[in-house]
Amino acid sequence: MGVSMHDKQKGDRKYSSQFSARYALDNANGVRLLLANYNALKSRQYLGDYDATIILIDLETAISKASLTDRQRQALRLVFEEDLTQAEAGKRMDIVQKNVSEAVERAVNSIADVYFYWANHGEGYDIVKTKGDGIDDEQISAT
Numbered sequence: 001m002g003v004s005m006h007d008k009q010k011g012d013r014k015y016s017s018q019f020s021a022r023y024a025l026d027n028a029n030g031v032r033l034l035l036a037n038y039n040a041l042k043s044r045q046y047l048g049d050y051d052a053t054i055i056l057i058d059l060e061t062a063i064s065k066a067s068l069t070d071r072q073r074q075a076l077r078l079v080f081e082e083d084l085t086q087a088e089a090g091k092r093m094d095i096v097q098k099n100v101s102e103a104v105e106r107a108v109n110s111i112a113d114v115y116f117y118w119a120n121h122g123e124g125y126d127i128v129k130t131k132g133d134g135i136d137d138e139q140i141s142a143t
Helices: 010-019 029-036 039-047 049-063 069-082 085-094 098-121
Strands: 123-130 138-143
Touching: 029 039, 029 049, 029 069, 029 098, 039 049, 049 085, 049 098, 049 123, 069 098, 085 098
Parallel strands: none
Antiparallel strands: 123 138
């Protein structure tokens, strides 16, 4: 038997370092980043990553508490879970790309509001002051 020169865990290490970063979940940009990594988190969950599982459970709970419309849920699913462009999602939904963008934006803001509420009411998240570029100097992180 020979030795494989292929690094089989390279992809796992790439995602591990990517997910060690904190998501600033108190704003739309942080939630959007989390949603953009949805499929990678699902892959990590299937590999037994407990942290990915917790993040996904919290995300699903936040989505359910965000009072999203059916159209907003569908737009999130098509854009972030199925990796469609907003234009492709619009074709499936029989609406224009601008309406998909607006639905996603409203949904992301509503989800961020849920995380912000959790942080302000001691429900497992804290607002943490960080040193940054002055734009987003607060983050919500799980406790």
